[in-house]
Amino acid sequence: MQFKDLFPQDVYETVRERFELLARDTTTSFESSIITRYGLSIDVSISAGIFSSAGRDQYIGIFRDITEQKKSEELIRENIRLKNDFISNVSHELRTPLFSILGFSSTLLNDWDNIDEDTLREFLGIIHSESKRLSSLIENVLTISRIDSGKVAYKKELTSPGAIVAEVCRNLSIRAKEKKLELQLDLCPSPPDIDADPDAMKQAVINIVGNALKFTPSGGNVHVGLSKKNNHVQITVRDTGLGIPEKDIDHIFEKFYRVERPEHEIEGTGLGLPIVREIIEEHDGCISVESRENEGTTFTITLPAASATKEREP
Ligand SMILES: Nc1ncnc2c1ncn2[C@@H]1O[C@H](COP(=O)(O)OP(=O)(O)OP(=O)(O)O)[C@@H](O)[C@H]1O
Ligand SMILES: [Mg+2]
Known part of the structure; x- marks a missing residue:
């Protein structure tokens, strides 16, 4: 194998120039990719020097495999990028309700005497609902960042899925009504x-x-089902709502992703589903979705049944 064959074609010229510029009795260090004798491309750190010995110039090169180091660096860069995206998304989402609260409250403060009672109520209503929005956004952000940093310790115990869905439906029945x-x-x-x-x-x-309740217009139907299948339980939530366009369906579990619906003003932060997916996957389950625009959506959560040997705690 010749020196030239070590390097991918497009890299070789640069390396050759570096070696040619090397003055006698000096060293240089640089990073490059090389091709191993098995044809694999790996990243290396090269320290090279030129020395004279017995009247001849001799090159010495020390190659250190830094492929793993490069991968870690890339992972760190990617994580920093994701974190920055996250921060800028959160800041953007926080700003909207915050500006609204600031705007309406300062109008109330500056113009209190000239505002009639109806307007007063309307403005206070906006401030209240925007504050609620802000608070649920902060809750969601805290939850997702706790999950992301692995700080959530799930306290798993034998749990009745029927009791869970029944309680959720009971709690949400007022909203449905x-x-x-x-x-x-x-x-x-x-x-x-x-x-x-x-x-x-x-x-x-x-x-x-x-x-399901949020994205289904009045008069519609939301059906929550619990069934058993082999060694699993399935929770299905089917609605007759707006549905999810095909182009969006692969993205709805991404943080902050929301389907654009200019004709419907529906509040949300786009963190609900990423949180669900994390929780379900942490329980060795999976979640799937089927949807048709303007017809409805079905989410299915599948979870393994607890092993028969597990006893319910007293
Ligand atoms: N049942 C559904 N019907 C129609 N669209 C849905 C349904 N569930 C989710 N989506 C779409 O998926 C998007 C992401 O859902 P997700 O729950 O993460 O966010 P959100 O409900 O908008 O906000 P958040 O849950 O954070 O308050 C929603 O904005 C919506 O466009
Ligand atoms: Mg949601």
Whole structure:
């Protein structure tokens, strides 16, 4: 193998120039990629020197494999990029309700005497709902960053999935009634227990049923089902709502992703589903979605049944 064959064609010229510029009794260090004798391309750090020995110039090169180091550096760069994207997304999302609160509250402060009672109520209503939005955004951001940094310790125990979905439906039934939506619950007889953190699981189901209620116009229907399948339980949430366009469906689990719906002003931060996915995957389960625009959406959560040997704690 010749020196030239070590380097990919486009790199060789640069390396050759570096070696040619090398003055006698000096050294140089640089990074390059080389091709191993097995044809693999690896990253190396090269320290090279030229020395005279017995009247002849001799090159010495020390090659150190830094492929793994490069991969780690790339991973760190990618993480920094994601973190920066996250911060800029959060700041952007925080700004909107915050500006609204600032604007309306300063109008109230400056113009209190000239504002009639109806306007006063309207402005206070806006301040209140924007504050609620801000608070749920902060909650979601804290949850997702706790999950991302691996700080969430799930307290798994034998849990009844029927009790979870029933409680979520009970809690959300007021929201459904207010919006004139039918919320149906359909539990199979004696579903197996799951090994789950009840609070986290409740949060996941709330997010999915909450979405179904949010994205289904009045008069529609939301059906929550629990069934058993082999050694698994399945929670399905089916709605007759707006549906998700095909181009968006692969992205809805990404942080801050929201389907653009200029004709409907629907609040949200785009963190609900990423949180659900994290929770479900941490419980060795999976989540899938099927949807048709303007017809409806079905989310299916599949979780392993707790092993038969596990006993419910007293
Ligand atoms: N049942 C559904 N029907 C139609 N679209 C949905 C449904 N569930 C989710 N989506 C779409 O997926 C997007 C992402 O959902 P996600 O729950 O992450 O965010 P969000 O509900 O907009 O905000 P957040 O949950 O953070 O308040 C939503 O903005 C919506 O466009
Ligand atoms: Mg949501």
